[in-house]
Structures are given as structure tokens and as C-alpha cells.
Amino acid sequence: MEIPKFLIERYQFWKKNTFEDYKGIYEQSSKNPQKPIAMIITCCDSRILENTIFGGSVGDYFIHRNIANIVPPKNAKDQNIQTLSAIEYALKVLKTPNLIILGHSNCGGVEYSYKTLIDKKNTKDFEYINQWISCLKNSYNNIPKDFSETEKIIFFEQENIRQSIKNLYEYDFIDKLINENKLNVIGLWYQINSGLIKFLDNNDNFIDLD
Ligand SMILES: [Zn+2]
Numbered sequence: 001m002e003i004p005k006f007l008i009e010r011y012q013f014w015k016k017n018t019f020e021d022y023k024g025i026y027e028q029s030s031k032n033p034q035k036p037i038a039m040i041i042t043c044c045d046s047r048i049l050e051n052t053i054f055g056g057s058v059g060d061y062f063i064h065r066n067i068a069n070i071v072p073p074k075n076a077k078d079q080n081i082q083t084l085s086a087i088e089y090a091l092k093v094l095k096t097p098n099l100i101i102l103g104h105s106n107c108g109g110v111e112y113s114y115k116t117l118i119d120k121k122n123t124k125d126f127e128y129i130n131q132w133i134s135c136l137k138n139s140y141n142n143i144p145k146d147f148s149e150t151e152k153i154i155f156f157e158q159e160n161i162r163q164s165i166k167n168l169y170e171y172d173f174i175d176k177l178i179n180e181n182k183l184n185v186i187g188l189w190y191q192i193n194s195g196l197i198k199f200l201d202n203n204d205n206f207i208d209l210d
Pocket of ligand 1: 043045067106108109
């Protein structure tokens with residue numbers, strides 16, 4: 001095993017600079033249990049810098065990433081264990097008051113699902129991904145037929161956020177927390193090229209955040 005040079009250099013830079021600047025915060029945070037202000041479920045995509053976008057400091061955000069930021073439905077027993085165990089810990093143990101589903105533009109997972117669900121011939125030889133993205137079927141079925149291809153993909157990305165939020169309600173412990181006003185669920189869609197963020201309003205529409 002060889003540690004790549006970029007890893008050593010970047011670590012050393014961080015240790016000498018950022019860590020030094022925030023030393024007190026790091027030390028303090030090790031003495032107390034974490035108390036994040038929000039859990040963020042987002043995509044594995046390397047272009048999503050949620051801590052940068054939302055000014056995250058040590059202990060602010062409890063992050064879970066998966067392909068295409070999906071919260072699988074309750075009946076998807078083979079798919080939901082990982083995401084739901086992260087949610088369970090954030091809500092039951094850490095009592096995190098906000099749960100954010102952060103989807104994004106140019107999502108490779110959504111795009112691949114779109115192609116695959118249109119035509120099974122587009123299915124690649126993925127042992128795990130094909131099973132995972134079967135969770136997107138409901139969202140796919142809601143895509144309006146008269147949209148252009150670009151509009152369809154954006155709709156699909158956003159519909160996946162709506163559907164993931166709907167799926168949250170299927171889990172009794174999450175549904176209970178929402179009904180008791182102990183949990184605020186937020187749906188966001190982030191456009192990579194423009195930095196624009198849209199949020200899901202009470203009418204189920206995506207509206208510009210700024
Ligand atoms: Zn993605």
C-alpha cells in the first residue's frame with residue numbers, strides 16, 4: 001500500500017493551517033458528544049461540497065451520502081438498511097432537528113437510471129447499482145411525457161427528492177417526529193454550474209432559495 005503524494009501534502013497543509021486556526025473548536029468538540037444542527041443526505045458526487053455551501057464547522061452536519069441521494073421506501077428491505085441506520089442514529093441518538101435531502105443537477109446516478117428505465121438495453125453490468133436505482137422507479141413514472149430531455153432529467157432529479165421525502169413518512173419513528181414537530185424535513189436541489197439552490201415549498205414546487 002502506498003499513500004499517494006497528494007494525500008500527504010494536503011493533509012500536512014490542513015494540519016498546519018486549518019487545524020491550527022480551529023484548534024480550540026476541535027479540542028472542545030472532542031470533550032462533548034456531537035450535536036449536529038442538521039443531517040444532510042446527499043449524493044456521493046464529488047462536486048457536492050455541502051459543508052462549504054452551508055458553512056459547516058466541526059460538528060455542524062451529520063452527513064450520509066449514497067448514489068443519487070435516495071431514501072429508499074420501507075418495502076425496499078434489501079436497499080434501505082444503510083441509509084435508514086444513519087437516519088435512525090441521527091434522529092434517535094443525536095436528536096438532530098433538521099433533515100435535509102440535498103439533490104443536484106448533472107447527477108450521474110439519476111441520468112443512468114433514466115436511460116436504464118427507458119430501455120433495459122442501457123443497463124450496464126453493475127452488480128449493485130442496478131438494484132439500488134430500482135428505488136427510483138416511482139419518480140421515473142411521474143416524469144411528464146411532453147418535457148424535453150433536459151427538462152425530464154431535471155424533473156427526475158427533483159422528483160427523486162420529493163419521493164425520498166414521501167418515503168421518510170413510511171417509517172413510523174420518522175413520521176412520529178415530524179408530527180410532533182421535533183423534526184423539520186427540507187428538500188433542496190443544487191445546480192452545480194450556477195451555484196443556485198432551490199427548495200421544496202409547501203405546494204411541492206421547487207423555488208429559488210435566494
Ligand atoms: Zn448525484
